[in-house]
Amino acid sequence: MSEFEKIMSSIFSYGTLQQMLRSATPVALAAIGGSMTEHAGIMNIGMDGMILMGAFFGVLGSFLFHTALAGVGMAIVMGVLVGLFFALLVVRYKSDEFIIGCALNTFAIGLTSYLSRSYFGTSGTKGNPALPMLRLAFLDKIPVLRIFNNQSLFVYLTWIIVIAAWIFVYKTPYGFWLRASGEKPDTLRTAGISPKRMKWIASILCGVLCALAGAHLSLGQLSGTFAENMSNSRGFIAFACVIFAAANPAKAYIAALMFGFFEAIGLRLQGYVSSDLTNTIPYIITIVMMVWVVVRKQAKKRAAKQET
Amino acid sequence: MKQTDPVVRFEHISMQFPGVLANDDISLDIMPGEVFALIGENGAGKSTLMNILYGIHAPTSGQVWIKGRRVEEFDPRNVIEQGVGMVHQHFMLVPSFTVAQNIVMSKEPRKHRIFFDNAAAETAVRKLEEDYGLTVPESVPVEDISVGMQQRVEILKALYRGAEILILDEPTAVLTPQETEELFTVIRGIVREKGMTVIIITHKLDEVMAISDRVGVMRKGKLVGIHETVDVNQQILASLMVGRPVLFDELERTGEAGELALTVEKLRVRDHRGLEAVRDLSLEVRAGEILGIAAIEGNGQSELIEAITGLMPVQSGRVTVLGKDVTGQDPGEIREAGLAHVPEDRLATGLSGAATVAENLLVGKQREKRFNRWGFHQDQTAVRAYAEEVYGRYDIRGAGVEALAGDMSGGNMQKVVIAREFSFDSPVLIISQPTRGVDVGAIEFIHSRIMEKRNQGAAILLSSADLDEVFRLSDRILTIYEGQATGCFRAGEITKEEIGLYMTGSKRLGGKEA
Numbered sequence: 001m002s003e004f005e006k007i008m009s010s011i012f013s014y015g016t017l018q019q020m021l022r023s024a025t026p027v028a029l030a031a032i033g034g035s036m037t038e039h040a041g042i043m044n045i046g047m048d049g050m051i052l053m054g055a056f057f058g059v060l061g062s063f064l065f066h067t068a069l070a071g072v073g074m075a076i077v078m079g080v081l082v083g084l085f086f087a088l089l090v091v092r093y094k095s096d097e098f099i100i101g102c103a104l105n106t107f108a109i110g111l112t113s114y115l116s117r118s119y120f121g122t123s124g125t126k127g128n129p130a131l132p133m134l135r136l137a138f139l140d141k142i143p144v145l146r147i148f149n150n151q152s153l154f155v156y157l158t159w160i161i162v163i164a165a166w167i168f169v170y171k172t173p174y175g176f177w178l179r180a181s182g183e184k185p186d187t188l189r190t191a192g193i194s195p196k197r198m199k200w201i202a203s204i205l206c207g208v209l210c211a212l213a214g215a216h217l218s219l220g221q222l223s224g225t226f227a228e229n230m231s232n233s234r235g236f237i238a239f240a241c242v243i244f245a246a247a248n249p250a251k252a253y254i255a256a257l258m259f260g261f262f263e264a265i266g267l268r269l270q271g272y273v274s275s276d277l278t279n280t281i282p283y284i285i286t287i288v289m290m291v292w293v294v295v296r297k298q299a300k301k302r303a304a305k306q307e308t
Numbered sequence: 309m310k311q312t313d314p315v316v317r318f319e320h321i322s323m324q325f326p327g328v329l330a331n332d333d334i335s336l337d338i339m340p341g342e343v344f345a346l347i348g349e350n351g352a353g354k355s356t357l358m359n360i361l362y363g364i365h366a367p368t369s370g371q372v373w374i375k376g377r378r379v380e381e382f383d384p385r386n387v388i389e390q391g392v393g394m395v396h397q398h399f400m401l402v403p404s405f406t407v408a409q410n411i412v413m414s415k416e417p418r419k420h421r422i423f424f425d426n427a428a429a430e431t432a433v434r435k436l437e438e439d440y441g442l443t444v445p446e447s448v449p450v451e452d453i454s455v456g457m458q459q460r461v462e463i464l465k466a467l468y469r470g471a472e473i474l475i476l477d478e479p480t481a482v483l484t485p486q487e488t489e490e491l492f493t494v495i496r497g498i499v500r501e502k503g504m505t506v507i508i509i510t511h512k513l514d515e516v517m518a519i520s521d522r523v524g525v526m527r528k529g530k531l532v533g534i535h536e537t538v539d540v541n542q543q544i545l546a547s548l549m550v551g552r553p554v555l556f557d558e559l560e561r562t563g564e565a566g567e568l569a570l571t572v573e574k575l576r577v578r579d580h581r582g583l584e585a586v587r588d589l590s591l592e593v594r595a596g597e598i599l600g601i602a603a604i605e606g607n608g609q610s611e612l613i614e615a616i617t618g619l620m621p622v623q624s625g626r627v628t629v630l631g632k633d634v635t636g637q638d639p640g641e642i643r644e645a646g647l648a649h650v651p652e653d654r655l656a657t658g659l660s661g662a663a664t665v666a667e668n669l670l671v672g673k674q675r676e677k678r679f680n681r682w683g684f685h686q687d688q689t690a691v692r693a694y695a696e697e698v699y700g701r702y703d704i705r706g707a708g709v710e711a712l713a714g715d716m717s718g719g720n721m722q723k724v725v726i727a728r729e730f731s732f733d734s735p736v737l738i739i740s741q742p743t744r745g746v747d748v749g750a751i752e753f754i755h756s757r758i759m760e761k762r763n764q765g766a767a768i769l770l771s772s773a774d775l776d777e778v779f780r781l782s783d784r785i786l787t788i789y790e791g792q793a794t795g796c797f798r799a800g801e802i803t804k805e806e807i808g809l810y811m812t813g814s815k816r817l818g819g820k821e822a
Contacts, residue, residue, distance in 0.1 A: 173416040173424050176409060180402045187400040190364075191414035192385025 007272055016264045017147040022221055024253075024260025025158050026051065026213040030238035031245070031252035032165045033209030038247040039169060040202035041182025042090060046101035047210050048235025049108030050086075053078050054214020056112035059226040060119060062128045068219045071129070075215040076208055083207020084200075091199045105235070113228050120226075128224035131216070152220030154212070158253070161209070165249035178202060210235070233283070240286045244293055259285065313376060315340040315473055315505050316361060316392075321370035323356050323529075327707070330356040331367070332529040338473070343499055343506045345516040345537070348526035349549055349747040350717035351705075354509045355397075357526070358475050361507075362394045363387035374473070393466025394475040399458050401465075403451035407444050408433045411465045436464050440502070442494060456487035463494065473505045474498070480515055481745060492519050511549070511747045513542040527551050550749035559759040565783070566595035568631075569767030570616075570647070570736045575625035577608070577615040577791075584623075585611035587791040593767040595735065598758070600782030601771040604811055608791035609771045610652060613740050616769070617649045618642040629736055643672070648729040652740035652771070654718070658725040661714025665706065666695035668713045669728050702727035703753055719750035726754055730761060737761060737768045743777060755781060775804055789813035 010016075030047050037044040054075040061074030086104065089095045116123055131152045139149035148155075169175040178198050180188045185195035213234070218226050237259055238252075245251030262285045266278035314337035323331035330353045338344050348354045359365045361372060366382035373379070374390045401410045408429045417428035430446045437443050442460050450458060459479065466474055476495075480488045496519075498504045510516060516523050517537060525533045525548040533548050547553045570593040577586035585608040593599045603609045614620035616627050618639040627635045629645040637645075651657040659668045670691055673679060679690050695709040704723045706716045713724060726742065742758065743751045758781055762768055772778050778785060779799070787795045787810035795810040795817040809815040 167423075171423050173418065174422075176405070176413065176416065176424060180405070180413065183404060184400070184402045186396075186398075187402050187410075187413065190362075190384055190394070190396065190400045192383070192388055193414050 003272075007269070010268045010271075011265055014146050016261070016268060018150065019264035019267060020257060020260040021147060021151060021155050022260070023263040024256040025152070025155050026217045026221065027234050027238045027241060027259050028158055028253045028256035029154075029161065029213035029216065030210045030235055031241040031256050032161060032249045033206035033213070034238050034242040035165065035169070035245070035247040035249050035252055036178065036202040036205045036209070037199075038242050039175075039179045039182050040199045041185065042199060042202065043097050044086075044101055044203075044206060045098060045236070045239055046086060046104035047206070047238050048231050048233060049101075049105035050079065050082050050207055050210030051214040051217065051235050051238075052105075052108040052112055052229065052231040053082055054211030055218040055230055056116065056214070056226055057211070058215035059125060059128050059218045059224060060115070062130075062219055062224060063119070063125065066129055068129045068131045068224070071219050072131070072212070072215050075211040079208040079211025080204055081207070082211070083204035086207065087200045087203035091196055091203065108231075109229050112226075116226060116228065124225070124227040124230075126222075126225040128219075128226075130223035131220040152216060154216040154220045157212075158216075161212075162249050162253045169247075169249060210238075213238070237282060237286050240290055244289050255289070258289075313340075314338055314373075315375055316507075317373040318357070318361075319371040319373070321357065321360060321367045321372065323353070323360060323365060324368040325356075329529050331360070334370070334526075334531045336524060336531060336534070338505060338507060339522075340505050341499060341503050342521040343495060343508065343519055345520035345523040346507060346509045346526065347511055347513070347516055347523060347545060347549060349511065349749055350719050352526040352549075353529040354526050355477060358394065358477060358507065358509060361387070362392060362475060388469050388471075391470055391472035392475065393469055393471025393473070395459065395462040395466060395477065395479060397478040397481060399462055401450045401458055401461060404449055406447050406449055407453070407461050408446040410450055410461055411436070411468050413465070415469060432468070433464065436468055440464070440467060440494075441497060454487075456483055456490065459483070459487075459491065460494070467498075471504070473507070476506065476508045478509055478511075480510065480512060488515070495519060513545050513748065516545060517542060525549055546748045549747070550752075559755060559780070560763070561759070561783075562763045563596045563765065565597040566765060568592055569595045569629070570769060571626075571628045572612075572616060573626040573628075575612065575615060575627065576623040577611045577620060578623055579608075579611050585791050586615065588625075589788070589791065589793050590625075591769075591786055591793070591796075593736070593769050595767050596762060596765045597783040598762050598768040598770055598781050600778035600785045601769070601788060602775060602778050602785050602807055602811055603771075603788040605773055607788050607811075609788055610740070611791075612788070613649075613652070613738055613769075613771055616642075617647065617738055643732070643734070646734050647736040647738065648732045648734035650725055650729045650737070650739045650742060652744070654721050654725050655714075659713050659721060659728075661712065663713060664710050665699065665704070665713050665716070665724055666691055666709040668724050669695045669698050669709070669731075671728060672732065698727050698731060702757075719746040722746050722754065723750060726757060730757065735766060737766050739768060740771045741773060742770070743772075743774065775807070779804065787811050789816075 030051055034044055034047050057078040058071040058075040062068045062071030086100065089100045090097045113123060116125065131154060134149065134151055134153060136149055140146055169178065177188060177193055181195035181198035188195040214231065217230065241252045241255035241259065244255045259282050263282045266281040269278045316338040318334050318336040321331050321334045322329070334357060346354045356365065360367050363382045363384045363386055371378055374392060377390065379387065411433050412429045417425040417432060419425040433446045442464060444457060444460050444464060445453065450461060479491060483491060495506055499506055508519065520537045523535055523537050523540065523545065524531055525545065527549060572589065572591045575586055575589050576584060579585035589612060591599065601609050611620060615622050618637055622635055626633060629642065629647050632645050634642045634645050655661060670679065679687055681687050692709065699709050702723050704720050704727065706720050713721060722743065739758065742754050758768065770778065770781055782799055785797050785799065785807065786793055787807060789811060790813060794813060
């Protein structure tokens with residue numbers, strides 16, 4: 001087998017698809033959260049910080065209570081608090097959401113690094129209780145479905161969340177209010193519903209979903225490991241997925257899968273090319289995605305202009 | 309409730325905003341089944357009073373009674389339940405939602421208690437349409453329907469919420485004459501057949517006369533008069549609104565038309581889509597005359613003006629200002645040649661809303677020696693003194709020259725634009741939509757200023773969607789249809805009815821020269 005064939009066969013393998021699902025999950029969870037704030041008219045670039053907080057407090061809970069589920073619980077509680085904090089500044093005090101998002105990211109890095117050192121004595125920790133994995137021997141024998149084996153429970157939980165979020169946004173009155181609160185808040189106000197309340201709810205949902213993304217990252221994908229700044233800009237990639245999907249949770253999940261696929265390919269190529277280079281693949285894809293979104297939007301605008 | 313009990317009662321309502329007493333001790337009864345028109349100049353407090361009724365603001369003092377019950381809590385939800393509906397001037401519709409989704413918002417029909425039932429929503433809307441004889445496309449997104457149709461959606465929304473008292477805030481500001489007529493038919497229908505009460509806020513007096521039973525006039529926060537519409541006429545109402553007699557007399561014309569000042573020869577212009585908008589159009593304006601353009605919107609008059617002023621490229625033809633060929637020059641060079649321009653959209657191109665009034669008045673003069681020290685330092689004292697002087701001379705009313713232009717009312721913004729452009733003393737003036745959305749007092753003022761410029765010898769090209777305005781100001785009238793001149797008439801030579809035939813292209817004069 002030639003070198004090239006070896007690379008190709010390692011890329012087009014079940015392992016790649018399995019890795020794709022694994023890598024896509026935290027981004028997808030955060031992107032669903034980001035869809036909520038996006039619909040509420042909040043430009044949330046603080047998702048990376050929210051993920052990092054979730055990742056740290058997940059591990060901390062797992063470390064303190066010796067079970068990964070307690071870690072998830074702790075991450076969720078922190079997610080609610082971070083969402084409340086974000087909404088307090090952005091919705092209540094009308095601060096600039098861009099600045100607050102940036103500040104949240106920086107704050108999360110500082111806080112988690114500090115707490116990591118004070119609890120674990122080092123900038124990271126590993127070997128804490130991890131989330132259960134789905135291991136079914138018979139699944140391994142079935143082609144294609146094989147990729148669903150040996151995954152953290154969060155991978156499946158995410159599917160449920162995607163469907164629930166999609167129904168919430170597009171099929172319930174609350175979803176209509178959420179979208180109206182971002183698109184035309186005065187409409188909601190004159191209908192006797194507070195648009196601010198919808199923005200608060202969106203912020204909290206986003207905080208929780210990002211925390212779950214972080215918890216999956218540290219407790220599921222990396223089996224109980226925390227490292228400084230481990231979110232590694234996934235929050236920004238999630239934000240790109242939100243924009244790409246026009247805040248539709250289902251489309252955002254597909255965008256996240258795309259990201260996961262390229263990250264998986266990057267990992268496969270590490271044996272042949274410098275990992276510094278392969279690590280850039282998901283980000284390059286993100287840029288290409290964004291350019292595509294902008295180009296398409298402009299084409300639409302041009303078409304609309306021609307109609308009038 | 310007895311027939312004579314008011315459906316809405318305002319008792320000594322006062323509303324204090326920071327620095328402004330928007331409503332000053334207003335007491336007013338609205339009777340069931342009437343169309344009540346509330347008129348007043350911009351900033352007179354009409355919208356504030358209606359926002360209080362709709363529960364958006366709580367009054368500083370005073371009480372509101374709806375159907376005999378005192379309003380305890382000023383909150384739209386509470387007031388909606390009492391049967392008050394409001395159609396805001398800027399529509400409260402979510403563009404990406406369908407017509408039905410917008411109408412049922414906040415009272416959505418549900419499936420299994422938590423799911424939105426789109427089919428039921430559309431059925432409910434269809435039933436409303438039948439009840440009130442108003443048709444709308446239920447399943448089309450609001451962003452894809454016309455403004456007139458959006459207004460119907462707003463009215464249906466209020467009706468869906470069970471409104472018995474409907475407030476319409478400047479409902480005709482965005483409508484075409486045909487749409488206005490349709491709206492009035494709808495209003496008459498719901499009042500006569502359904503016994504609804506309608507309160508209409510406006511400053512268009514002909515509409516007050518056409519639709520209302522009674523009319524209340526507001527001025528500077530006070531209610532200065534309530535009249536049966538049959539007892540008054542437009543002249544009386546205009547005077548009440550402004551607080552002094554508004555004459556709308558014949559404006560005084562002096563002097564004779566002089567030298568040729570602006571000529572346009574065989575001009576061809578393409579619009580933004582690349583379609584030919586101005587086709588082989590020629591015109592001439594002499595010093596000391598006003599040439600008015602009468603055309604239905606979208607027939608090339610905007611492109612014509614943008615091409616003359618250098619804002620749009622010319623395909624072929626020639627534009628001369630005071631004998632100088634300015635075809636294809638940039639706006640700065642054309643201004644230099646002696647042309648000033650009051651653009652049709654004051655917000656988009658007329659001024660900068662984020663800059664102060666003083667800065668807006670200064671634009672174009674900032675390099676003049678008197679405002680400059682050492683060639684680069686702006687002399688604030690001189691700028692301020694100049695701005696204050698213009699501010700007073702053009703009767704601009706607002707929070708002073710240091711206030712943001714964007715915070716002013718439409719009429720005062722327009723005065724700022726007019727003041728700036730007229731202050732260049734250019735021999736050629738291009739004026740587009742000088743009084744669109746401006747109240748009566750300001751219209752009178754602006755008209756007299758335009759006429760004064762004419763009498764001083766300026767050559768003026770006027771374009772306005774308001775045919776009355778064109779007739780009142782012009783010495784000659786040019787009709788344009790689909791980018792071509794269809795006729796040119798001396799004032800008094802033609803009636804409004806007849807000119808309509810030229811504006812719609814059903815009649816043309818042989819020679820196209822104007």
